[in-house]
Amino acid sequence: MTKIIMCGCNGHMGQVITNLVKDDPEAVIAAGIDIIDDRNNGYPVFPDISRCEVPADVVIDFSSPLALPGLLDYCVKQKIPAVLCSTGLSEEDLAQIEKASKQVAVLKSANMSLGINTLLRLIQDAAKVLATAGFDMEVVEKHHRLKKDAPSGTALALADSLNDAMDGAYHYVYDRSQKMEARDDREIGLSAVRGGTIVGEHDVIFAGPDEVVTFSHTAYSKAVFGKGAIEAAKFLAGKPAGYYHMSDVISK
Numbered sequence: 001m002t003k004i005i006m007c008g009c010n011g012h013m014g015q016v017i018t019n020l021v022k023d024d025p026e027a028v029i030a031a032g033i034d035i036i037d038d039r040n041n042g043y044p045v046f047p048d049i050s051r052c053e054v055p056a057d058v059v060i061d062f063s064s065p066l067a068l069p070g071l072l073d074y075c076v077k078q079k080i081p082a083v084l085c086s087t088g089l090s091e092e093d094l095a096q097i098e099k100a101s102k103q104v105a106v107l108k109s110a111n112m113s114l115g116i117n118t119l120l121r122l123i124q125d126a127a128k129v130l131a132t133a134g135f136d137m138e139v140v141e142k143h144h145r146l147k148k149d150a151p152s153g154t155a156l157a158l159a160d161s162l163n164d165a166m167d168g169a170y171h172y173v174y175d176r177s178q179k180m181e182a183r184d185d186r187e188i189g190l191s192a193v194r195g196g197t198i199v200g201e202h203d204v205i206f207a208g209p210d211e212v213v214t215f216s217h218t219a220y221s222k223a224v225f226g227k228g229a230i231e232a233a234k235f236l237a238g239k240p241a242g243y244y245h246m247s248d249v250i251s252k
Helices: 012-021 065-078 091-100 114-130 153-165 223-236 246-250
Strands: 002-007 027-033 058-061 082-084 105-108 136-143 171-173 187-194 200-208 211-219 242-244
Touching: 002 012, 002 223, 012 027, 012 223, 027 223, 058 065, 058 223, 065 082, 065 091, 082 223, 091 105, 105 223, 105 246, 114 153, 114 200, 114 211, 114 223, 114 246, 136 153, 153 187, 153 200, 223 246
Parallel strands: 002 027, 002 058, 058 082, 082 105, 105 242, 136 187, 171 187
Antiparallel strands: 136 200, 200 211
């Protein structure tokens, strides 16, 4: 049984994970962390992780980048692995995560969906065939109107996966409105759409002479991210110090 501390337990994703874990015989939420405690979660909730004294095997964080330093300090001191799901992390945040991973197991992903992380692997195989044959590569993402960052972290992860497959030979183009010229052979275009209540859609397009191949992923609810986070937590519990990825989870 994997005992989880849920950071951001009373936020939307925290509640999604709370409800999913209720039906998971291999996991239980031992404690929650949130500045607001207005729900009957069935487990104790602390306003700050430093005040949590409940034994646990792993932390899942769906809170805010502002909480990251304290969370990492806690995990290092208590030797508890951390699954980090917050977006909008700065370079300084990433450096702190890298440092913490030298002392405790850490898993960070731009997207916790098992489907997206499988897609990251599939498009690399496609790029090695199609991009090598001269196909252009584009990433198009769509999200709800309230999402602030663009392109999404997942779109960037998809572009990075394509570029890694091509030995880093490509550069990214986010806006073509400022130049009047044809695309070059070494660019990956990223486009963002914002509107309505779209949970998340990502298309990876390989456009070649007289044919187009498209890989698509659609999230119909945020439960897909919760399921991935829980699987990551069960995978990470008991692991030695290191920087882990969702690719490790899906290839276990």
